Amino acid sequence: MKRILRTITWLCLLLAMLSGCMVAGGHDPEQVSNVGYTAFIHVNLIPMTAEVVIADQTVLIDGKKIVAIGPSSEVSIPENATVIDGEGAYLMPGLADMHMHTNQDWDSGVWPVSPLALYLANGVTTIRDFGPTGRDLTYALRWREQIEAGTRIGPTIYASGKILFVSPLGDPQGLVRENHELGFDFLKLYSYLSPEDFHEALITAKELGMYSAGHIPFAVGLEGVLAEDMNEIAHVEELLFEFIEFDKGKKLDIDEWWAYLKGSALEQFEISAGFEGSGFEHQHAGTMARIIEQLHSAGAPLCTTMVVDDVVQQKLFELDAFLARPEIGYIPTAYLDLLRQGEEKHQLQCKGIEDLCAFKYDIDRWVLTELHQAGVPLLLGTDSAILAVVPGFSIHDELRILVENGFTPYEAIKTGTVNASVVVEKMVGEGDFGTIEAGKRADLLLVNGNPLEDIGAIRDLKGVMAAGRWYSRELLDQLIATD
Numbered sequence: 001m002k003r004i005l006r007t008i009t010w011l012c013l014l015l016a017m018l019s020g021c022m023v024a025g026g027h028d029p030e031q032v033s034n035v036g037y038t039a040f041i042h043v044n045l046i047p048m049t050a051e052v053v054i055a056d057q058t059v060l061i062d063g064k065k066i067v068a069i070g071p072s073s074e075v076s077i078p079e080n081a082t083v084i085d086g087e088g089a090y091l092m093p094g095l096a097d098m099h100m101h102t103n104q105d106w107d108s109g110v111w112p113v114s115p116l117a118l119y120l121a122n123g124v125t126t127i128r129d130f131g132p133t134g135r136d137l138t139y140a141l142r143w144r145e146q147i148e149a150g151t152r153i154g155p156t157i158y159a160s161g162k163i164l165f166v167s168p169l170g171d172p173q174g175l176v177r178e179n180h181e182l183g184f185d186f187l188k189l190y191s192y193l194s195p196e197d198f199h200e201a202l203i204t205a206k207e208l209g210m211y212s213a214g215h216i217p218f219a220v221g222l223e224g225v226l227a228e229d230m231n232e233i234a235h236v237e238e239l240l241f242e243f244i245e246f247d248k249g250k251k252l253d254i255d256e257w258w259a260y261l262k263g264s265a266l267e268q269f270e271i272s273a274g275f276e277g278s279g280f281e282h283q284h285a286g287t288m289a290r291i292i293e294q295l296h297s298a299g300a301p302l303c304t305t306m307v308v309d310d311v312v313q314q315k316l317f318e319l320d321a322f323l324a325r326p327e328i329g330y331i332p333t334a335y336l337d338l339l340r341q342g343e344e345k346h347q348l349q350c351k352g353i354e355d356l357c358a359f360k361y362d363i364d365r366w367v368l369t370e371l372h373q374a375g376v377p378l379l380l381g382t383d384s385a386i387l388a389v390v391p392g393f394s395i396h397d398e399l400r401i402l403v404e405n406g407f408t409p410y411e412a413i414k415t416g417t418v419n420a421s422v423v424v425e426k427m428v429g430e431g432d433f434g435t436i437e438a439g440k441r442a443d444l445l446l447v448n449g450n451p452l453e454d455i456g457a458i459r460d461l462k463g464v465m466a467a468g469r470w471y472s473r474e475l476l477d478q479l480i481a482t483d
């Protein structure tokens with residue numbers, strides 16, 4: 001009976017593909033099942049438990065879990081299993097985008113295709129929402145349930161609730177409790193909090209056992225953030241402010257803070273000399289050593305989100321080439337119009353201080369390299385889908401940037417697999433992904449080339465399995481087709 005059902009499912013899938021009805025918006029996710037057995041045979045296995053490739057392996061999945069792994073000559077495959085021949089290809093764990101943002105408008109046709117499908121089509125099988133956007137933020141939790149139930153297509157979701165954004169919060173304790181009661185996985189804190197509000201919020205989060213992550217509030221600083229035991233820092237670039245001398249005690253509004261910090265940076269950094277010429281590294285070596293020591297003793301990880309800097313540079317200095325990139329076609333047209341008119345957020349922020357924005361990227365790259373060399377835990381994150389950081393596609397740019405800055409491909413992949421699962425374990429008590437081992441969630445990428453040799457190989461996917469649901473390349477292409 002099971003076999004007949006499975007055959008019908010696949011026939012439906014085939015028919016749906018032929019009739020073209022599985023395009024974005026019109027897809028029928030119920031067609032992709034994760035019931036029963038699936039076997040990947042003859043794959044080159046990259047388990048991510050160590051830097052190895054194991055030839056000619058079979059990986060057996062039952063439902064959404066991996067149940068057996070071994071040489072293809074030894075693992076027996078149940079008669080009713082769906083068999084995927086991976087001869088010549090590489091099987092690696094799915095990637096996590098550990099810092100991104102969903103938006104309720106993803107359901108209203110603002111995007112030409114669902115960003116959730118863009119993540120899957122690029123091998124992102126886990127997303128962590130660092131602040132949903134919409135009228136009722138619980139949509140992110142509903143999407144999570146629907147994805148799990150198979151009525152919506154997408155990666156596994158973890159989500160923060162309402163961001164604690166700017167002081168005065170009024171009732172910081174109440175806000176934290178509300179986020180917790182609604183079922184959000186962690187608390188997100190932002191740059192404009194006072195030390196008092198930050199303290200109250202963190203105390204409450206600790207009481208509730210709620211994981212906390214965020215920016216380093218200007219008035220608090222790294223030392224203060226770690227003293228309050230915030231679990232994680234949202235961006236590597238947050239450390240930039242440690243290199244600027246400024247008075248944390250000032251009472252400023254948001255615009256005033258930015259004007260003050262920008263003015264201080266312009267005054268203190270030798271921007272005209274260029275990063276290399278300015279001697280920045282030498283001048284700030286002591287601060288860097290202090291930061292590393294503080295991060296080490298706190299054990300706090302940071303999200304990388306370097307692609308944002310990369311995209312800013314492209315928007316400022318290579319706009320035409322940027323707009324010509326194929327994935328830009330997925331960005332909502334209203335946003336693209338702003339970009340063409342030079343009215344987009346980053347363009348406005350960097351207007352007249354383009355050199356400072358370029359200098360900042362150099363600082364961030366240096367900081368990234370130093371943190372990596374010092375063994376500070378880092379998490380792969382892109383800050384998609386905002387400000388022209390395209391969901392899914394940006395994960396490959398993030399990986400590329402890590403490798404350009406001294407990571408081996410294995411180390412880069414680790415930030416979005418092994419390291420991600422360690423943090424999710426700490427956050428919600430189960431981090432059952434990130435390696436290919438029996439008992440783990442079946443989040444798997446079948447890749448044509450060897451990603452441990454060339455990180456760019458992950459762009460060329462034969463298919464993606466997300467929580468046991470298999471999406472072939474053909475199906476993924478259907479899901480993200482724009483015409």
Ligand SMILES: [Zn+2]
Nearest residue numbers: 099100130383
């Ligand atoms: Zn963010």
